[in-house]
Amino acid sequence: MAERETLLRILDLARWAPSGDNTQPWRFEIVAPDHIAIHGYDTRDWCLYDFDGHASHMAHGALLETLRLAATGFGLDASWSVRNAAEDSCPIYDVLLRESSGVSVDPLLSFVEQRVVQRRPMSIKPLTAVQRSALAAAPGPAYDVQFLESSRDRLKVARLLWDNAHIRLTCPEAYAVHREIIEWGARYSKDRIPEGAVGVDPLTARLMKWVMQRWERVAFFNRYLLGTIPPRIQLDFLPALGCAAHVLLRPREAPVGLADYVRAGVAMQRLWLSASAVGLHLQPQMTPVIFRWYARCGRTFSALPEIGRQALVLAGDFESLVGANAGSPFVFFCRVGRSAAPASRSLRKDLGDLLV
Known part of the structure; x- marks a missing residue:
C-alpha cells in the first residue's frame, strides 16, 4: 500500500x-x-x-x-x-x-x-548499430520497426512531407486547430506548443502569427503569395532531409479497438524514450499516418473535395515509399537524429490541475 x-x-x-x-x-x-x-x-x-x-x-x-x-x-x-x-x-x-x-x-x-520534440534539422550522421538495435527492440515483438535511412529515402520522405504539408496548410478545418495550439511569444508552454518550439525562424513566426488570425488571410497568402512555401521548407522539407533516419512503427496485427491503440501508445513511448537513451532526439510525423487513416476508411476531414483527393494520393505515395499495401497498418511515424537539446519546449500542467 x-x-x-x-x-x-x-x-x-x-x-x-x-x-x-x-x-x-x-x-x-x-x-x-x-x-x-x-x-x-x-x-x-x-x-x-x-x-x-x-x-x-x-x-x-x-x-x-x-x-x-x-x-x-x-x-x-x-x-x-x-x-x-x-x-x-x-x-x-x-x-x-x-x-x-x-x-x-x-x-x-x-x-x-x-x-523532448526536436522540430529543427538534426545531424545526418547515420545511426550506429547499437542505436538501430535499441530502437528496433523498444516496441516489443508485436511491432516491426522500419528504417528509412539513405539519402535517397530521406529525399523521398521529404517529398512526401512536402505534399502532406500542403494538405495541412490549405485545409480550413486544420487551420482551426493550428490557431489554437500555438502559444505565440513563448519559450515554454504548459498546455500548448510554444512559438520557440514550432521550428521556424523569428521572421516567419511573426508572419505566421499575423496571417493565422483569420482564415481569409491564410487563404489569400496561400493563393497569391506562395504562403505555404516558407513553412513547408522550414517545418517539413529541410527537417526531413536533416536527420539520421525516419522510423515507421508497424503493428503485426491491425489495431481494431481502444486497447489496441493504447498498446500502440505504449510502444510509441518506449521507442521515444529508447531514442533518448541512446543519444537521439525525435520528432513525430503523424499527419501522413492520420490522413492515411481517413483515406483508407473512405472518410473525408474537410468540406473541400480536393483535400480528400489529395489525402488519397498521399496515402498511396506513403505506401509505395515503404513497400506496403492499402491494408497495412501504420501507427507511428517519426524522424530521429543527433542534435543539441532544443532551447524551447512544451511543459505540462501542474499536477494539482490534473487531479480530480
Whole structure:
C-alpha cells in the first residue's frame, strides 16, 4: 500500500508523457493507496488530427507506460485495465499498484523528463548499430520497426512531407486547430506548443502569427503569395532531409479497438524514450499516418473535395515509399537524429490541475 505522497510523486512523473499538441487528455484520481484511476478523453470533436480518438488513445498508452516506469522507481509494479462499459471517447483506466521484490528500476525512467520534440534539422550522421538495435527492440515483438535511412529515402520522405504539408496548410478545418495550439511569444508552454518550439525562424513566426488570425488571410497568402512555401521548407522539407533516419512503427496485427491503440501508445513511448537513451532526439510525423487513416476508411476531414483527393494520393505515395499495401497498418511515424537539446519546449500542467 503506497502512501499518498508516493502516488503523487509517481503521477508527477507520469504527466510528462507526450500527447498530440500538448493537449494532455487525461485527469488523475487517487482511489485508494493501491489504485489510481486515469480519466481519459479525446479531442475528436474539435481536432481533425484525432481520427476516431486514436491519437488520444495512443497518448493514453504513453501515459500508462510512463506511470508504470515511474512506479518502478518506488519498487512498485503497476498494471492497468480499461474499466468495463467505458466509452472510447472518455475511457477510464484502472491502475493497480503492488509492492514486488522482483521490481527493479526501469532504465528508461531517467529519460522521462528529458524526452523532448526536436522540430529543427538534426545531424545526418547515420545511426550506429547499437542505436538501430535499441530502437528496433523498444516496441516489443508485436511491432516491426522500419528504417528509412539513405539519402535517397530521406529525399523521398521529404517529398512526401512536402505534399502532406500542403494538405495541412490549405485545409480550413486544420487551420482551426493550428490557431489554437500555438502559444505565440513563448519559450515554454504548459498546455500548448510554444512559438520557440514550432521550428521556424523569428521572421516567419511573426508572419505566421499575423496571417493565422483569420482564415481569409491564410487563404489569400496561400493563393497569391506562395504562403505555404516558407513553412513547408522550414517545418517539413529541410527537417526531413536533416536527420539520421525516419522510423515507421508497424503493428503485426491491425489495431481494431481502444486497447489496441493504447498498446500502440505504449510502444510509441518506449521507442521515444529508447531514442533518448541512446543519444537521439525525435520528432513525430503523424499527419501522413492520420490522413492515411481517413483515406483508407473512405472518410473525408474537410468540406473541400480536393483535400480528400489529395489525402488519397498521399496515402498511396506513403505506401509505395515503404513497400506496403492499402491494408497495412501504420501507427507511428517519426524522424530521429543527433542534435543539441532544443532551447524551447512544451511543459505540462501542474499536477494539482490534473487531479480530480
